[in-house]
Amino acid sequence: MGKVLITARSVAANREGLAILEAAGHEIVTHVGDRPWRESEMLGAVVGMDAAIVGLDSITAAVLSAGAPTLRIVARNGVGYNAVDVAAAARLGIAVTLAPGANTVSVAELVFGLMLSVARRIPAQDIDVRNGLWKRALGCELFGKTLAIIGTGAIGSEVIKRARAFGMSILANDLVQNPDLIEQHGVRYVDRATAFAEADYLTLHLPVTPETRHMVDAATLATMKGTAIIVNTARGDLIDEADLHDALASGRIAGYGADTFSAEPPHPDNPLLKLPNVVATPHAGAYTAESVSRCSVMAAEEVVRVLSGRPVLHPAPVPA
Numbered sequence: 001m002g003k004v005l006i007t008a009r010s011v012a013a014n015r016e017g018l019a020i021l022e023a024a025g026h027e028i029v030t031h032v033g034d035r036p037w038r039e040s041e042m043l044g045a046v047v048g049m050d051a052a053i054v055g056l057d058s059i060t061a062a063v064l065s066a067g068a069p070t071l072r073i074v075a076r077n078g079v080g081y082n083a084v085d086v087a088a089a090a091r092l093g094i095a096v097t098l099a100p101g102a103n104t105v106s107v108a109e110l111v112f113g114l115m116l117s118v119a120r121r122i123p124a125q126d127i128d129v130r131n132g133l134w135k136r137a138l139g140c141e142l143f144g145k146t147l148a149i150i151g152t153g154a155i156g157s158e159v160i161k162r163a164r165a166f167g168m169s170i171l172a173n174d175l176v177q178n179p180d181l182i183e184q185h186g187v188r189y190v191d192r193a194t195a196f197a198e199a200d201y202l203t204l205h206l207p208v209t210p211e212t213r214h215m216v217d218a219a220t221l222a223t224m225k226g227t228a229i230i231v232n233t234a235r236g237d238l239i240d241e242a243d244l245h246d247a248l249a250s251g252r253i254a255g256y257g258a259d260t261f262s263a264e265p266p267h268p269d270n271p272l273l274k275l276p277n278v279v280a281t282p283h284a285g286a287y288t289a290e291s292v293s294r295c296s297v298m299a300a301e302e303v304v305r306v307l308s309g310r311p312v313l314h315p316a317p318v319p320a
């Protein structure tokens with residue numbers, strides 16, 4: 001049967017996904033590391049493969065061409081596809097699939113982990129207590145605060161449901177309004193400028209496009225409250241990190257919780273990582289046992305479908 005390359009470390013370690021591929025008679029070739037592979041590291045790996053299950057690796061036009069003509073599907077074990085040249089894949093007749101819904105709850109829960117970590121300074125206080133320092137940091141509550149959510153798709157919607165339980169009032173901005181969120185969860189859709197200006201907490205849940213890249217920059221930060229806390233579990237490039245650093249360092253913005261960075265992993269000298277009001281996680285939003293399992297199964301099922309001549313269930317949108 002087919003040769004299936006797996007570069008997504010969590011998929012390579014997940015028995016349920018592997019079992020689906022093995023049951024269909026496919027040969028599994030793993031090529032995993034402790035960070036996403038660069039183009040140069042993918043070029044050789046894809047040659048002769050019929051399918052690839054990938055994480056955040058660089059799946060460029062050159063990588064896809066190297067995989068052609070045998071390569072028939074690139075299955076992402078998540079929903080982000082900015083590292084995959086979907087247009088090039090379409091030209092080469094290679095399907096690109098996503099795993100929508102598989103990791104939404106996990107990411108939404110991490111949003112609250114980051115909000116509380118920044119607002120209550122949990123990581124810094126933990127280190128202090130371990131070092132024998134019994135000194136409280138004054139925090140702030142979520143209750144009664146305004147949460148602005150940019151992007152009310154799968155993850156943003158789950159964040160909204162949980163924010164209600166914290167007693168937050170919710171502003172949202174999206175290209176498309178979701179009437180259920182308005183009716184059932186009291187969400188008020190506003191323009192982006194209002195969302196930024198009124199936010200006590202701002203959380204991003206949208207893709208990077210030419211229009212959204214650096215949507216948080218010196219100009220938009222200047223319109224925000226000085227007490228505001230920003231959380232980014234979406235993509236690092238939504239934020240101009242240099243501008244955000246300046247705002248955080250000068251106290252113009254109160255805090256930042258980041259699961260994503262412009263460059264991943266961030267350079268150890270990234271000045272954001274030197275600030276006390278920043279809490280960072282290593283793009284771990286989707287990395288829970290439950291989410292890994294769902295993503296692995298969905299990716300494996302897409303591969304089996306394509307290699308047996310059936311249409312995919314969840315294709316990545318092809319740019320016009």
Ligand SMILES: NC(=O)c1ccc[n+]([C@@H]2O[C@H](COP(=O)([O-])OP(=O)(O)OC[C@H]3O[C@@H](n4cnc5c(N)ncnc54)[C@H](O)[C@@H]3O)[C@@H](O)[C@H]2O)c1
Nearest residue numbers: 080151152153154155156174175205206207233234285286
């Ligand atoms: N940290 C992680 O591990 C992790 C895991 C999964 C997804 N993500 C990221 O989270 C983000 C959201 O994922 P999702 O599954 O909720 O996606 P989704 O497609 O369900 O929702 C995205 C929403 O953004 C909206 N949007 C697009 N362009 C917009 C714009 N210019 N202005 C306002 N809204 C706009 C869309 O209309 C949509 O409602 C993505 O960037 C994804 O890459 C991160």
